[in-house]
Amino acid sequence: MTDQADAGRTVGATAAQMGVTIRTLHHWDAIGLVCPTERTDAGYRLYTSADLARIHRVLIYRELGVPLDEIKTVLDAPATDATSSLRRQRDELRERAARLQQMADGMDRMIEARASGILLSAEEQIEIFGEHWQPNWTAEAHERWGDTAQWAQYAERAAQRTAEDWQQIAATVDALNTDLAAAYRAGVLPGSAEANTLAERHRASIDTYFDCPPAMHLCIARTYLTTPDHTTFYNTLAPGLTPWLSAIIHANAEATMH
Structure with a gap:
């Protein structure tokens, strides 16, 4: 259990705070992307501050267009491997941005x-x-x-x-x-x-x-x-x-x- 300084948040409270759906959190839990660290005595999932920080990072990568499986790889990989993956994603984003800019210029x-x-x-x-x-x-x-x-x-x-x-x-x-x-x-x-x-x-x-x-x-x-x-x-x-x-x-x- 967490102490009062880091009281766990329920799935519903976490979804509301992070701007995602409960279904999304359940899915991320099922695929091992973000799993709540704590549970109540009754067995309900609780998200800690560290879990919320991981959700925040997932949201950033998802906004950048990184697939969920690759997000998990980045978050769980050693620093060197994660950096290499991020650089690859960055290069792909730059290429995409260039294509979108060309399309915007055409418009x-x-x-x-x-x-x-x-x-x-x-x-x-x-x-x-x-x-x-x-x-x-x-x-x-x-x-x-x-x-x-x-x-x-x-x-x-x-x-x-x-x-x-x-x-x-x-x-x-x-x-x-x-x-x-x-x-x-x-x-x-x-x-x-x-x-x-x-x-x-x-x-x-x-x-x-x-x-x-x-x-x-x-x-x-x-x-x-x-x-x-x-x-x-x-x-x-x-x-x-x-x-x-x-x-x-x-x-x-x-x-x-x-």
Whole structure:
């Protein structure tokens, strides 16, 4: 029995004091992790101050993610073995912390991308996409499409992209626009094999940002005729290019969907 200076505590009192359940203490007792040192004359378990100190250490290790069997090993092992085990657990925790930090950083980029649409400064955008590019376009797109699944998908992809990735995308789009203007000037007819190939390249360029099946591509092409920025942009490449581009996309989508 313990003396009054270290009067044993019952399972219920100990559970309440340490913030665990009675069932937990029974389990720890059963596996030999924390066994109450004392018993009453009637055979009831009593936890001493030393037992409470061990419970406190178990709670610390459990909070750090150390499995119960390893906690027992650490607590019962000689000092040298315990130190080695703790160092191993520390290294694993640091690795886990690093992974969690990477995930948190990724979430930050995702949040920022959902709001801004592109993780580049205005100066970087103009440098990469050219002088015709208006940095406010993404803000306008977010205001119009920010609640759509397509914008969410665009933001997810944008969050992973570097300036170099955007440069590659911009180069691909520039090459496509050059070929579109050249085909239009050459009189390529909507519905022809050459026109359909260009339409598919155009759809693929949109597919870079979010999934763009032919039906959606057709809807986007229709907006080119009513959205001043798009109309002006394509007609700047070649006067009359905008309606021709809409026409070749329409013809290709109709052929693809039927």
